[in-house]
Amino acid sequence: MPRLKLTIAYTGARYAGWQIQSFTTRPGPPTIQGELEKAVERLLGRHVRILGAGRTDAGVHAEGQTAHMDIAAPAPDIHWLRAFRALLPPDIAVLAVEKAPDSFHARHSAVAKQYTYGIWKTRDYVPPRLAAYVWDHAGLDEARMEEAAAFLVGSHDFASFQNAGADGKNGTVRTVHAIQRQQVNGLHTLWHFHGNGFLKQMVRNMMGLLVYAGLGKIAPADVADMLAARSRTALPSPTAPARGLTLARVIYPG
């Protein structure tokens, strides 16, 4: 059974997230995983499970989600990219299909991930083409946000940054390699989060807290105490909206 690695981009606005909602009997809202599995089933005439690296939330986007699936040998001679293009809705695209070793697992083999969060910085208008991709938040002191971000970088117990509903496997210690600010223009900032893994809604909780730092509602040094408290209730800030978040890249060894 050759294993294939997929690289996938999508805009999450219409979807209930990556993962198929399997806990109801009625058909749920569409999911990215569900649309991909449906496309492969139409192509091959049978159901194939597709496992993703990151279970992105409803409304979250991806530029480089990865997944794997096993296709019975002999592999049919399919032009996968064109087949996916023909079968998927325009807000989901498979960017690459590559052979992978049997030992490859989209989630377990990943050694790092990169997320990007978009902030739009004026009280006036948000360009309509960007509205689904940014959190519009005026009045931010970005130097203070960077100071606060520095307290999050490193290996920490991030229990305070995890929302309810996480599966609890693998503990709550993670390493954030870097949080970088990229100025797209004077009104638009992208915040890049690199880490070896992220807990449920951890990036959105970090972003929410950084915005509180930018508004002066917390001091950057408060972040250390909030981490040490190891409880979501220690964070005064809301979870940042899903629409600003994009899973940019999943990184594997080599």
Add this chain to the structure above:
Amino acid sequence: MPRLKLTIAYTGARYAGWQIQSFTTRPGPPTIQGELEKAVERLLGRHVRILGAGRTDAGVHAEGQTAHMDIAAPAPDIHWLRAFRALLPPDIAVLAVEKAPDSFHARHSAVAKQYTYGIWKTRDYVPPRLAAYVWDHAGLDEARMEEAAAFLVGSHDFASFQNAGADGKNGTVRTVHAIQRQQVNGLHTLWHFHGNGFLKQMVRNMMGLLVYAGLGKIAPADVADMLAARSRTALPSPTAPARGLTLARVIYPG
């Protein structure tokens, strides 16, 4: 009655075009003009007519549509940009509100317009964030498209490029100042159309014909005969899809 000039951006995917559909008694699908007038009515408590420079079709976008409206004096002290931002859906944004002389008319005062048409050039995937803004068309010879475009530049009777349903006022002679190709990257081309005015669906008909030239279905020099025929039936090509088209800018004297 002070006259105000509005500059407006929108993504057209959800709308039946710019213009309010006034010929039915039931509420029709939403329009850009309708959403703007509704916002102003909520703000001022009475209906104000908003007249646009270009009646963009369903699915067509704008980065610089313009419009005008008259507000009874004394003008209330409104922060118009924030008010529009609060009252409009995220796919419509008012970029600027300026006082204009009483003689200003968004449509009649316009001396030129610029439209942009996006083409995505591969059979493989279209990036999901771009899917609503490009016509995906592989196998185009762009040098031939430019040769064909050169026959459209200048003052011509463009009756062959006008679809049925036009109002017939102002004749069918227009001046195309320039058609310029901009390579965004190896997969994405923007075609810019500058002219003193465009007939109903004229840009989309020009783009459809240029694509036929790019596919080798017509010779560039055939364009001259098609113009001379002064009939839409002389064009062998389909009208290009609305989603690729953006009204980029409306130009006024001075």
